[in-house]
Amino acid sequence: MEKNIIEIKNLKVRYENIQALNNATLNVRKGECVTIVGANGAGKSSLLKAVMGFNKTDEGNIIFNNQNIENLPTYKRAALGISFVPEGARVFPKINVLGNLLLGAYKEKDKEKIIERLDYIYSLFPRLKEREKQLAGTLSGGERQMLAMARALMGKPLLLMMDEISLGLMPKLVDMVFEVVEELHKSGITILLSEQNAHKAAEVADRIYILELGKITKETDKEGLLNDPYIKKAYLGK
């Protein structure tokens, strides 16, 4: 069995009087694609933000690549190899597509490696190559989502986290984005996704965690997700 890239143990996050995460525990192994499925307000984004350092954790541990990271600032976590695609495709709107991508490889000083990564990104997202000189703020919603993912990949992450990547996209674009996720998974990138769309989660994930009211209530695989009567009723509408 591959070793854990990230281990989250008994994580607690509180927003004033609201317990957003309550003893959340999960792990992602090298090369895995793991999805956190949950309804709105279940704590999916809070969990990913806590891993990235945007949410202060009250209790618990986040161990990334054998290192405790819960006290590190966000940019240092990114430098260790965690890339995060936040909800709503946060790109740099007044910087062109190429500039956005280069910023994703900010820590890399070797120009040849940067060019190699750019070629890889353009093979995954040919549309971005066509729009290389265009300001990111002028891209469509789907293109922005692709750019946000591409920028995260430019850092050659050990763990790629994506928060609700299908949110607000039309079905055709959702399919396209998940095809890319599948391709990334096949290429060996370790992925942690948060997703409301349980169908899509099942398509790409090796393992799925169900998050409810800040607690991990179930860990299952693709078949388990699709065959569990409770999950079918609650998340698949069957």
Added chain:
Amino acid sequence: MGDYLTTLLITVGIYTILSLSLNIIVGYAGQISLGHAAFWAIGAYSFAVLTTKYSIPFVEAAFFSIVITTLVGIFLGLPSLRVSEDFLAITTIGINFIVQGIFNSFDYFGGAMGIGNIPFPTMHGDMISNNTFLFITYLLVALTIIISYIFKVSWAGLASFAIKDDELAADVSGISPVIFKLLSFAIGSALAGLAGILYASFMGFISANDFSFPVSVAILAMVMVGGEGTILGPIFGAFLLILLPEFFRPIHSYRMFLYGILLVLMMIYQPNGFFGKKGIVWSMIKKS
């Protein structure tokens, strides 16, 4: 060249350095500052104190004044790590008042009487002419332009633009907002300190009122009118806003009124500045 014109052009040069230095903080790193005159004051007062109280030679005093202003600039840039936008604007106004208050109240800094007898540059024991001072001023303006350009096209400039555009996205890309915000304050305040040295040396006398809050507003107006984030914009803004009141001098009773109206119209019809996106001057240059 007549004394009036030389003085006017030196003043424009000093304000050009000031507006370009503020542009690094506001235009590149997106940290709104309404207290830039404080850094100008720190440069001017450091130079005045070092030369008049401690008799430190001109060049050494200038060097130490820039170092002092840079260090204070980094320290005063710390609030930008905790507050942003309107809260940062108010904080920087507070900084301007505090700095002005200190220089105005402590006898060490001359108090309300200010500091006089600040040395003018000399060459071979003789004071240089005003025209030579003008030449030196514009050499330093050129240096400021070069520093602005290098910063703008560097990785650090791109990172600062990214923080200005979306701090969260920059943070997750591994770009430290702490480092680049403070870097922009360091460079911006160092250049403002340089402007302070020029001012103190040229005037020979400074008082705290020279560096009041309305001066900070005027410097910010130069950046915004010209076009924040550009290099030509703040230069144009400094020339325009210093020279306009002089052109209006024949109708001097109304000159500040007309100047105010122009600023309001400008912000309505050219919100990104003359050299910013869709700026009238920039569009004309591109067409030609």
